[in-house]
Amino acid sequence: MTTITALELVHDDLKRVEEKMRGGVAVHYEQLGMVLDHLLNSGGKRLRPALVLMATRFGAADYEKSIALAAAVEMLHTATLVHDDVVDNALVRRGNPTLNATWPRGATILAGDYLFARAANLAAETENVRIISIFSNTLMVICGGELDQIFSGFGRTPTLDEYHRRIYAKTASLFAAGTETGAILSGLPEAQVQALREYGHHLGMAFQILDDVLDFTGDQAKLGKPVANDLRHGIITLPVILFLENRPDHPTIERILARETPEDSEIMAVVDEIRASGAVEAAVDRARQFTAQAAEALRLLPDNPYRRAMQSLAHFVVERSV
Amino acid sequence: MTTITALELVHDDLKRVEEKMRGGVAVHYEQLGMVLDHLLNSGGKRLRPALVLMATRFGAADYEKSIALAAAVEMLHTATLVHDDVVDNALVRRGNPTLNATWPRGATILAGDYLFARAANLAAETENVRIISIFSNTLMVICGGELDQIFSGFGRTPTLDEYHRRIYAKTASLFAAGTETGAILSGLPEAQVQALREYGHHLGMAFQILDDVLDFTGDQAKLGKPVANDLRHGIITLPVILFLENRPDHPTIERILARETPEDSEIMAVVDEIRASGAVEAAVDRARQFTAQAAEALRLLPDNPYRRAMQSLAHFVVERSV
Numbered sequence: 195m196t197t198i199t200a201l202e203l204v205h206d207d208l209k210r211v212e213e214k215m216r217g218g219v220a221v222h223y224e225q226l227g228m229v230l231d232h233l234l235n236s237g238g239k240r241l242r243p244a245l246v247l248m249a250t251r252f253g254a255a256d257y258e259k260s261i262a263l264a265a266a267v268e269m270l271h272t273a274t275l276v277h278d279d280v281v282d283n284a285l286v287r288r289g290n291p292t293l294n295a296t297w298p299r300g301a302t303i304l305a306g307d308y309l310f311a312r313a314a315n316l317a318a319e320t321e322n323v324r325i326i327s328i329f330s331n332t333l334m335v336i337c338g339g340e341l342d343q344i345f346s347g348f349g350r351t352p353t354l355d356e357y358h359r360r361i362y363a364k365t366a367s368l369f370a371a372g373t374e375t376g377a378i379l380s381g382l383p384e385a386q387v388q389a390l391r392e393y394g395h396h397l398g399m400a401f402q403i404l405d406d407v408l409d410f411t412g413d414q415a416k417l418g419k420p421v422a423n424d425l426r427h428g429i430i431t432l433p434v435i436l437f438l439e440n441r442p443d444h445p446t447i448e449r450i451l452a453r454e455t456p457e458d459s460e461i462m463a464v465v466d467e468i469r470a471s472g473a474v475e476a477a478v479d480r481a482r483q484f485t486a487q488a489a490e491a492l493r494l495l496p497d498n499p500y501r502r503a504m505q506s507l508a509h510f511v512v513e514r515s516v
Numbered sequence: 517m518t519t520i521t522a523l524e525l526v527h528d529d530l531k532r533v534e535e536k537m538r539g540g541v542a543v544h545y546e547q548l549g550m551v552l553d554h555l556l557n558s559g560g561k562r563l564r565p566a567l568v569l570m571a572t573r574f575g576a577a578d579y580e581k582s583i584a585l586a587a588a589v590e591m592l593h594t595a596t597l598v599h600d601d602v603v604d605n606a607l608v609r610r611g612n613p614t615l616n617a618t619w620p621r622g623a624t625i626l627a628g629d630y631l632f633a634r635a636a637n638l639a640a641e642t643e644n645v646r647i648i649s650i651f652s653n654t655l656m657v658i659c660g661g662e663l664d665q666i667f668s669g670f671g672r673t674p675t676l677d678e679y680h681r682r683i684y685a686k687t688a689s690l691f692a693a694g695t696e697t698g699a700i701l702s703g704l705p706e707a708q709v710q711a712l713r714e715y716g717h718h719l720g721m722a723f724q725i726l727d728d729v730l731d732f733t734g735d736q737a738k739l740g741k742p743v744a745n746d747l748r749h750g751i752i753t754l755p756v757i758l759f760l761e762n763r764p765d766h767p768t769i770e771r772i773l774a775r776e777t778p779e780d781s782e783i784m785a786v787v788d789e790i791r792a793s794g795a796v797e798a799a800v801d802r803a804r805q806f807t808a809q810a811a812e813a814l815r816l817l818p819d820n821p822y823r824r825a826m827q828s829l830a831h832f833v834v835e836r837s838v
Contacts, residue, residue, distance in 0.1 A: 225663060225667050226660065226663060274629075277625055277626070277629060280622070280625060281621075281622035281625055281626065282622070298666065299603075300602070300603035300604070300666060301663060301666045301667070303599055303602060303603055303625060304599070304603060304659050304662050304663050304666070305659075305663065306629075307596075307599060307628075307629075307632065307655070307659045308655075308656055308659035308660060308663065310629065310632055310633075310655070311632075311652050311653075311655035311656040311659060312652075312656060314636050314648075314651075314652035314655070315649065315652040315653060315656065318645060318648045318649040318652055321645045322645075323640060323643045323644075323645065323648075326636075326640045326645075326648055327637065327640040329636075330633050330634075330636035330637040330640055331633075331637060333629070333630075333632070333633035333636070334630055334633040334634060334637065337626045337627075337629040337630040337633060338548065338630060340626050341547060341548060341623060341626050341627065341630065344620065344622060344623045344626070345547050345623070
């Protein structure tokens with residue numbers, strides 16, 4: 195089964211999720227409707243809601259509630275992107291101007307808040323208190339992780355444990371919450387709920403590692419932002435951590451950690467060194483270990499088209515980048 | 517019954533609410549704990565959680581859930597203040613430096629998000645889906661109202677209807693949600709739930725009008741910010757709306773609406789004119805009409821110390837300022 199067919203399994207339902215996301219915004223907030231259109235049209239693979247929907251198919255979830263839950267997860271993700279763009283003062287995302295680039299800052303912050311509230315509202319449509327609690331807990335994990343990064347991010351290279359904790363907070367926590375709540379909604383036995391949570395968790399870890407790898411292997415046109423964008427902002431990701439294991443105290447990286455701003459040519463020289471060092475391949479290998487764990491977690495679940503789709507997705511997440 | 521004794525009815529429970537608000541923040545987010553301490557120590561009358569607690573006493577609410585609900589309402593309020601201070605770039609609130617003044621902007625935005633998530637989490641502790649939905653809906657109303665104000669705020673004087681809608685979104689919606697959800701938690705019949713909602717709604721309207729009046733009648737030392745702070749920022753509140761009914765096209769106000777920045781002496785001259793015009797007293801009269809409606813709504817409820825406390829609070833809200 196190819197990845198295309200994996201996502202095609204829930205293709206029509208994803209259309210319903212988009213409709214659900216566009217609906218429900220109070221009519222007289224015309225500006226907000228435009229924002230939502232802008233955000234929804236600017237792409238994204240809808241991987242998170244697809245995972246939620248697949249997780250709901252292992253049992254007997256109410257269809258409308260499964261659409262609301264998938265929309266809630268994608269809306270929460272969208273809201274965090276809106277605020278991230280303000281926090282990072284990012285002007286472009288996925289090649290499109292950000293809300294932050296076109297709106298007053300205050301309005302962008304408030305629009306993000308509105309989307310958080312709408313996400314919570316959609317989660318409440320499941321009428322399941324456990325799901326709702328997981329949802330708000332996940333937002334606490336995401337924000338807490340970002341705060342941690344702001345207060346401890348600069349100045350030194352994170353340990354592998356710190357890196358794992360950071361990408362869990364940033365990405366894997368919402369993947370895990372999505373598959374876990376999907377499983378809860380479909381009324382699965384607890385062991386299978388935890389298996390789907392594990393799957394989402396490990397898939398999310400791999401997904402973020404590969405995203406961090408793409409920051410070094412992609413080119414500016416494809417990334418929609420400069421190569422090594424994280425490194426330029428003092429954010430040390432897995433390829434750099436692994437590179438530094440064999441090449442500690444690299445002078446350019448030391449300068450970045452000291453909040454200096456090296457020339458672009460110096461940055462690109464480090465990128466070349468990292469690419470030549472094998473650190474990128476080593477990072478991809480670690481991502482493969484996570485997808486293997488994700489696939490392993492699925493063994494507790496009945497064999498059906500959704501399980502096979504999830505397995506193929508785990509494969510795709512790694513292979514898209516190599 | 518004086519206002520002091522009205523709040524004393526729930527004094528011990530409010531201590532529990534504060535403990536609840538300080539708890540639950542993940543231990544390793546040390547910075548966040550400090551922020552919460554800072555925010556909780558910087559005062560506020562805890563009027564919102566007191567109203568929630570009183571509303572829960574008309575029936576048989578679970579005690580721990582009533583504390584969680586009151587904490588959720590105050591936490592939501594606190595989170596909106598944190599973001600408001602970023603949106604307005606305010607450096608001082610209640611005479612204390614804001615988080616915005618001492619932290620990086622990005623961290624302040626994320627801290628607000630974290631507090632929103634924690635508020636949602638506390639609301640979920642009620643395990644009542646209706647309460648949780650009201651909660652997220654209220655946040656949508658608050659943010660939507662602020663966005664409306666940003667996009668339509670400058671340039672012209674709002675109608676009375678627009679002003680009412682704005683102060684409902686800004687203040688009365690959370691008062692109403694607090695008393696309504698308190699009533700739901702205590703299992704009251706629907707008519708009494710709606711009566712307590714009405715009470716909170718009208719009290720909140722009066723509260724905000726009086727806050728807007730204080731902007732003109734207070735002095736800088738008492739307000740902790742310049743007199744006529746809203747007017748200086750182009751926000752036209754009730755005293756100005758009523759003043760303009762008899763004195764349309766006031767040149768200084770016209771200039772403010774055109775986004776010019778008059779001299780302080782010109783602003784203070786307008787303030788004197790407004791004070792002398794009777795517009796302040798007329799605004800207070802309108803607030804009294806709202807508190808009268810709030811008191812009227814209470815008639816559907818059994819006569820008990822909590823109803824009497826709520827009546828005395830409605831009285832206090834107006835009389836504190838005149």
